[in-house]
Amino acid sequence: MKIAFHGAARTVTGSKHLLTLKNGNKYLLDCGMFQGMGKETNAMNRSFGFDATSVTALILSHAHIDHCGLIPKLVADGFKGKIYCTPATKELAAVLMEDSAGIQENDIKYENKRRAQEGLPYLKPLYTTEQALEAAEYFVPVEYDKWFTVDENIEVLYTDAGHIIGSAAVHLKIKEDRKITRLTFSGDVGRYRDVILKSPAEFEQADYILLESTYGNSLHNNALATPDQILEWIEKACIQKKGKLIMAAFSVGRTQEILFALNQLELEGRLPDVPYFVDSPLSVKATEIVKHYPSYFNSTIQKILQSDNDPFGFKGLKFVKSVDESKMLNFRNGPLVIISASGMAEAGRVKHHISNNIESSRNTILMTGYCEPNSLGAKLQDGRKEVNIFGVLHEVNAEIGSIRSMSAHGDYDDLCQFLACQDAKQVKKLFLVHGEYNVQLDFKERLMKKGFEVEVPEMHSEVVLS
Secondary structure (H helix, E strand, C coil): CEEEEEECCCCCCCCEEEEECCCCCEEEECCCCCCCCHHHHHHHHHCCCCCHHHCCEEECCCCCHHHHCCHHHHHHCCCCCCEEECHHHHHHHHHHHHHHHHHHHHHHHHHHHHHHHCCCCCCCCCCCHHHHHHHHCCEEECCCCCCEEEECCEEEEEEECCCCCCCEEEEEEEEECCEEEEEEECCCCCCCCCCCECCCCCCCCCCEEEEECCECCCCCCCCCCHHHHHHHHHHHHHHHCCCEEEEECCCCCHHHHHHHHHHHHHHCCCCCCCCEEEECHHHHHHHHHHHCCHHHECHHHHHHHCCCCCCCCCCCEEEECCHHHHHHHHHCCCCEEEEECCCCCCCCHHHHHHHHHCCCCCCEEEECCCCCCCCHHHHHHCCCCEEEECCEEEECCCEEEECCCCCCCCEHHHHHHHHCCCCHHHCCEEEEECCCHHHHHHHHHHHHHCCCCEECCCCCEEEECC
């Protein structure tokens, strides 16, 4: 059997790993969209590196767009198999894919207006809303901790990865040449002290492991609690400067963590009395879906739910749904807080809010998670004095901040703890995926000292699994 790495190889986005058996059957682990890769992003998303019609089945780890975002294109290009995932992932992926299609369609309209003026041919989105809705029909929900059969060659088990609601590590029993090979794909590994979710689960011994490495050379700063960090920024931006605090946050996971922190501040009587807006229809839908799965919450949240039936709501919070309501926020003077997607500020309503507010020194833009190096969020964090947004060059006068410890990805301690249930001598090869190359090289050294044989595959490379 062979495995090919068609995404998240020496980069953090576009997760796609294709397992091919001797009989020709192909099983795809994730089908994610590349994000924040600069001018190369579009071309990378338009070519899978394999034939979509040849894929037997898709096994999805979780619903983040860099893991599920190209599923509609896969289906549009001829994939006819089943897409396996957890129930929460099925719900979340459906709304994320539809939202992604809507963003693409709107962006293409804007881009085609410019191209028409320049006499250039029109562009098409990667996929349409209709195609996203069609792709959602292929999903088959499967619960955690129950082995299920894909076909006579493959059995799969999902265990909780603790990354977002419904996220899973994928464990495969592969039958070939009268023997069984066990392969584990970590998906994205969460944190062992997550404020909302359960810790990543232990898993059976594997022969091969694909392990994410986003923070493979970093330790998160846990010295200051998330509510305290957010409070500092609100007081600085809204109380002292009387301006707007614009928080770029991923719709799934990060937005709910922020809302939970703000709710905590209210319960403690420390929440500043300013308006709070969640300006992302996707974030609204995602928050409602998260509330559907309280059994996935950790014991701390379970106790809180006994006295607070909505840990993501508080006084002064408003959910913005319509485009007109979103635009009206640009005409409001501070102080106020806007929480909006996307987390890397590459698309969505937050990009418009940044464009409209970045040139005023009264305002503050706060990044709350990982940003791909070429993304707008990363450029702001790097201290750029000017940035191009929607084709317009803007001076960066607003204060730029970040809360680096707010991440749904585990650091190297978390990742090593995830591997603690494994006998390194029995693991034939550990492949590092979903990480920047320099980070992966550092993490490789750490893992080799623990006895693992480690490889960092290149994009579109293929490896034979003995």
